[in-house]
Amino acid sequence: MVTQDYDLQLLLDILGVFVFALSGGLVAVRKGLDLVGVVVLAWVAGLGGGIMRDVLLGDTPPVGISDWRLLVPAALAGLGTFLWYRHLRSVLPLRADVRAKVIGRSVRVLDAGGLALFAVSGALKALEFQAGALAAVLLGVLTATGGGALRDVLAGQVPEVLRRELYAIPALIGATLIVVGHALDILTPLLIWGAVALVFVIRIAAVALDLNAPTALRTTGDDR
Amino acid sequence: MVTQDYDLQLLLDILGVFVFALSGGLVAVRKGLDLVGVVVLAWVAGLGGGIMRDVLLGDTPPVGISDWRLLVPAALAGLGTFLWYRHLRSVLPLRADVRAKVIGRSVRVLDAGGLALFAVSGALKALEFQAGALAAVLLGVLTATGGGALRDVLAGQVPEVLRRELYAIPALIGATLIVVGHALDILTPLLIWGAVALVFVIRIAAVALDLNAPTALRTTGDDR
Amino acid sequence: MVTQDYDLQLLLDILGVFVFALSGGLVAVRKGLDLVGVVVLAWVAGLGGGIMRDVLLGDTPPVGISDWRLLVPAALAGLGTFLWYRHLRSVLPLRADVRAKVIGRSVRVLDAGGLALFAVSGALKALEFQAGALAAVLLGVLTATGGGALRDVLAGQVPEVLRRELYAIPALIGATLIVVGHALDILTPLLIWGAVALVFVIRIAAVALDLNAPTALRTTGDDR
Numbered sequence: 001m002v003t004q005d006y007d008l009q010l011l012l013d014i015l016g017v018f019v020f021a022l023s024g025g026l027v028a029v030r031k032g033l034d035l036v037g038v039v040v041l042a043w044v045a046g047l048g049g050g051i052m053r054d055v056l057l058g059d060t061p062p063v064g065i066s067d068w069r070l071l072v073p074a075a076l077a078g079l080g081t082f083l084w085y086r087h088l089r090s091v092l093p094l095r096a097d098v099r100a101k102v103i104g105r106s107v108r109v110l111d112a113g114g115l116a117l118f119a120v121s122g123a124l125k126a127l128e129f130q131a132g133a134l135a136a137v138l139l140g141v142l143t144a145t146g147g148g149a150l151r152d153v154l155a156g157q158v159p160e161v162l163r164r165e166l167y168a169i170p171a172l173i174g175a176t177l178i179v180v181g182h183a184l185d186i187l188t189p190l191l192i193w194g195a196v197a198l199v200f201v202i203r204i205a206a207v208a209l210d211l212n213a214p215t216a217l218r219t220t221g222d223d224r
Numbered sequence: 225m226v227t228q229d230y231d232l233q234l235l236l237d238i239l240g241v242f243v244f245a246l247s248g249g250l251v252a253v254r255k256g257l258d259l260v261g262v263v264v265l266a267w268v269a270g271l272g273g274g275i276m277r278d279v280l281l282g283d284t285p286p287v288g289i290s291d292w293r294l295l296v297p298a299a300l301a302g303l304g305t306f307l308w309y310r311h312l313r314s315v316l317p318l319r320a321d322v323r324a325k326v327i328g329r330s331v332r333v334l335d336a337g338g339l340a341l342f343a344v345s346g347a348l349k350a351l352e353f354q355a356g357a358l359a360a361v362l363l364g365v366l367t368a369t370g371g372g373a374l375r376d377v378l379a380g381q382v383p384e385v386l387r388r389e390l391y392a393i394p395a396l397i398g399a400t401l402i403v404v405g406h407a408l409d410i411l412t413p414l415l416i417w418g419a420v421a422l423v424f425v426i427r428i429a430a431v432a433l434d435l436n437a438p439t440a441l442r443t444t445g446d447d448r
Numbered sequence: 449m450v451t452q453d454y455d456l457q458l459l460l461d462i463l464g465v466f467v468f469a470l471s472g473g474l475v476a477v478r479k480g481l482d483l484v485g486v487v488v489l490a491w492v493a494g495l496g497g498g499i500m501r502d503v504l505l506g507d508t509p510p511v512g513i514s515d516w517r518l519l520v521p522a523a524l525a526g527l528g529t530f531l532w533y534r535h536l537r538s539v540l541p542l543r544a545d546v547r548a549k550v551i552g553r554s555v556r557v558l559d560a561g562g563l564a565l566f567a568v569s570g571a572l573k574a575l576e577f578q579a580g581a582l583a584a585v586l587l588g589v590l591t592a593t594g595g596g597a598l599r600d601v602l603a604g605q606v607p608e609v610l611r612r613e614l615y616a617i618p619a620l621i622g623a624t625l626i627v628v629g630h631a632l633d634i635l636t637p638l639l640i641w642g643a644v645a646l647v648f649v650i651r652i653a654a655v656a657l658d659l660n661a662p663t664a665l666r667t668t669g670d671d672r
Contacts, residue, residue, distance in 0.1 A: 028610070035662050036617060037610040051504070056275070058284030060506030061574075065590070066583040126285075135290040142289070149378070154597070156606055158380055162252070162261045169260060214259050280499070282508030350509075359514040366513070373602070382604055386476070386485040393484060438483050 008189055009124050012196070013050060013063070014073055016117030021046030021074040023110040024151045025081030026103050031155055035082055041151060042078030046114075047071070049147035053122050053139050057129045108207050111148055111160060116199035119144035119171035120192060123178040133179050140175025141168055144199075166206035174199035232413055233348050236420070237274065237287070238297055240341030245270030245298040247334040248375045249305030250327050255379055259306055265375060266302030270338075271295070273371035277346050277363050281353045332431050335372055335384060340423035343368035343395035344416060347402040357403045364399025365392055368423075390430035398423035456637055457572050460644070461498065461511070462521055464565030469494030469522040471558040472599045473529030478551050479603055483530055489599055490526030494562075495519070497595035501570050501587050505577045556655050559596055559608060564647035567592035567619035568640060571626040581627045588623025589616055592647075614654035622647035 024045025028038040047064035054062030063070055122143025126136035145168060149159040161167050177195045181187040248269025252262040271288035278286030287294055346367025350360035369392060373383040385391050401419045405411040472493025476486040495512035502510030511518055570591025574584035593616060597607040609615050625643045629635040 031610075033610055036614065040609060040616055055279055055503055056285050056289060058282065058506065061504050061579050061583045061587070065504060065586045066580050068582055071582065071586075131285050132290050134292055134295065135285045138289045138295075139285070153377060153601060154607055154610060159378055161264060162255075162257055162378060166260065168264055279503055280509050280513060282506065353509075355509050356514050358516055358519065359509045362513045362519075363509070377601060383602055385488060386479075386481055386602060390484065392488055 008192060009121055009128075010069065012117050012121035012124070012192075013070060016114050016121060017046040017050070017064075017070050018073040018077050019110045019117070020049070020114035020147050020151075021077030022081055023107045023114065023148070025078045026085075026107050026110070027151060027155050027157075028078075029081060029085045030100070030103050035079075038082045039075060039078035041154065042081065043071075043074045044154060045147045045151035046074035046077060047147065048150040049114075049118050049122070049143040049145070052146040053125060053143040056139060056142070057126060057131060059125075059129065109204065112200050112203040112207070114148070115144045115167070115171055115203055116174060116196045118147070119174035119199050120178055120195050123175040124192070127179065127182050133183065136179045136182075137172065137175045140178065141171045144171040144175075167203065170199045170202035170206070173202065232416060233345055233352075234293065236341050236345035236348070236416075237294060240338050240345060241270040241274070241288075241294050242297040242301050243334045243341070244273070244338035244371050244375075245301030246305055247331045247338065247372070249302045250309075250331045250334070251375060251379050251381075252302075253305060253309045254324070254327050259303075262306045263299060263302035265378065266305065267295075267298045268378060269371045269375035270298035270301060271371065272374040273338075273342050273346070273367040273369070276370040277349060277367040280363060280366070281350060281355060283349075283353065333428065336424050336427040336431070338372070339368045339391070339395055339427055340398060340420045342371070343398035343423050344402055344419050347399040348416070351403065351406050357407065360403045360406075361396065361399045364402065365395045368395040368399075391427065394423045394426035394430070397426065456640060457569055457576075458517065460565050460569035460572070460640075461518060464562050464569060465494040465498070465512075465518050466521040466525050467558045467565070468497070468562035468595050468599075469525035470529055471555045471562065471596070473526045474533075474551050474555050474558070475599060475603050475605075476526075477529060477533045478548070483527075486530045487523060487526035489602065490529065491519075491522045492602060493595045493599035494522035494525060495595065496598040497562075497566050497570070497591040497593070500594040501573060501591040504587060504590070505574060505579060507573075507577065557652065560648050560651040560655070562596070563592045563615070563619055563651055564622060564644045566595070567622040567647050568626055568643050571623040572640070575627065575630050581631065584627045584630075585620065585623045588626065589619045592619040592623075615651065618647045618650035618654070621650065 021042040025038050025042040027045070028041035031037075033041065047070060050070070051062040051064040054060065054064065065071075119140045123136045123140030125143075126139040131139060145159075145161045149161055152159040174195045177198070178187065178192070181191050181195075245266040249262050249266040251269070252265035255261075257265065271294060274294070275286040275288040278284065278288065289295075343364045347360045347364030349367075350363040355363060369383075369385045373385055376383040398419045401422070402411065402416070405415050405419075469490040473486050473490040475493070476489035479485075481489065495518060498518070499510040499512040502508065502512065513519075567588045571584045571588030573591075574587040579587060593607075593609045597609055600607040622643045625646070626635065626640070629639050629643075
């Protein structure tokens, strides 16, 4: 039943890889990395979450290293980011702080798209592999947040998933929706795309409205 | 022979997850993370080591994402840390530096407990999966140190396992004891709990007495 | 056909583990880590790439935790680095900045050797496991860069693979050569060692001549 959505799953994966890879490329250019570094970070961000998912499901080798339909979009996104950024600088000479803000916002929007696509695709693939409802929800969240976390750790940033705005919650909602839809046998393409849209909207709203989960205490950095 | 200790293994795992998750939650509140960040870091610290162990053993999906008996303690520990910390601040208004010291010590004691429980449980599970004596010892050490290392990397700290006090050594001793006990066919619950206690005591003694392995040279930070 | 090169594969692995472990040990002593930290980081650097490769190939438990012929060289390299460094300090009292430069260069040469050996051994093992040409190339690159990246993340450095000089490219060339050689059925020991030498020479030339891939823009650090 889930398997007949194989093409849909692939489409979700390709789109997710592409937008996450763009986010990885942007983080890399902002850090001043070279062309190879940009492509590597695009690859890590785009494919990392899916590779973790496949390893945890025991589906080896993961599609993220064996399927050219996922690898090409990731490489193109990295290359595209690099060339576009270089071009942009000459046609649109922004001030450094404005440019930083524009890139920061672009990363977050792309990241929100990847989060939405991967939360859904991760849960779908886990269900296909009979992983159980709980594991399917968690694998959705991990697929959605894993690539971005790896991108941030490699780039020396605290991962987005640990920062203050709602990030894991929308992924959790989306993955849960898929698992519930599967249990009720109502997992239509419409519901699937609806779940993607919902995750994206919640995440964007969280960023735009600066919605945060509560904190226990604000400390001034690492006071260990 | 090992498999009949299944319930014992599960108990070790649940306790280990719980105390490591508490340590993750505490690191997260100290970093000023929000409720979601606290639960995520509790989950990473509590379940990360076991997930690595299961992936390396080929036991997928890992129990750390599929067994609610491990996931619920991790979530409760994260939630509990958050609420307790918030409450503590109002009933016991400590000075920031005192509070930091109290938390730092609590993290280390909890971490020592998780180290002890996971070194033993990791070696036991590896033996159950026929992984060989050497692999069983190393998987014990990895299970014991992996979750904490992941916690520290995500939180932007140098992992405890690389810091100066004896950390990996007690785990190595505990896992070796289990593997030797298994080879001699004397692996009773008493020996198992004795190994847990021994690891805990050595680690706590190392922290309390500031026992360190020798260093080759102290340099002033990263002088690359 | 590939499998008859099993002994050659093991030899490549052992040498790769040894030089990468030396690089890990050196990074650790430079950071002022103790004996255990030095051995742990040597182990991570030497065995991390191969463990990732094996997990992605589904070959569990990975040889990096079960085969003493790989574990002993890693431990010896860590121990050796520690003792040698301690001794060196007393017989050859260099100024701190000179010493830092010497170590930095040694790390890079050793790292180049490991890169060359692991790019080739990673691609060979992937072919043995029928992983497909694309996956074999990428697993070669991942095996070659994974251990060093893990070493750098744990030590709190930006991974070498993301820095400016050509790093992933030589590994990519070497792994591709192996995969092409395998497809053409001309994979002799001579070609294999030739590929190792080629990767090493390209990488060393890149460091020596400061060859870099182009950058899109130099920014002053993290301007997010």
